[in-house]
């Protein structure tokens with residue numbers, strides 16, 4: 001079921017979410033199905049459970065390569081539950097972000113360039129990955145939602161924040 005996406009200003013987006021404890025609960029499978037459907041409907045690159053009003057540490061993300069937007073290379077379709085993020089070094093890079101909870105806007109956000117993340121898939125199997133660049137950016141954006149952080153709270157330069165049509169025309173970075 002396509003669920004309404006909460007927008008910035010809704011206090012539920014500022015909450016710290018709870019870990020999943022029961023991977024066998026059918027409500028988890030329903031939540032994931034709803035998240036997939038909602039993300040696909042909005043053509044998003046990612047979605048976190050709090051964005052549909054569920055305060056659990058669950059995110060999904062993934063994007064196919066799109067030649068119109070070479071700065072957003074393919075990221076594998078992933079379900080990530082109870083994520084743990086670690087950073088192998090201090091290096092940051094800037095990149096444009098959008099968010100389904102901040103629709104129609106884009107801003108430049110500094111993120112760590114390299115990321116190691118671990119967590120559980122839909123069946124409760126642990127996995128981990130070392131990633132960098134856009135993949136690392138998407139995971140940091142989604143996991144921030146689990147701690148009540150929206151990307152504008154990470155921005156340092158609001159001269160690079162605005163409406164997508166004015167900034168990009170057709171080739172806008174995806175919302176997540």
Ligand code: NI
Pocket residue numbers: 098099100101141142145176
């Ligand atoms: Ni977002």
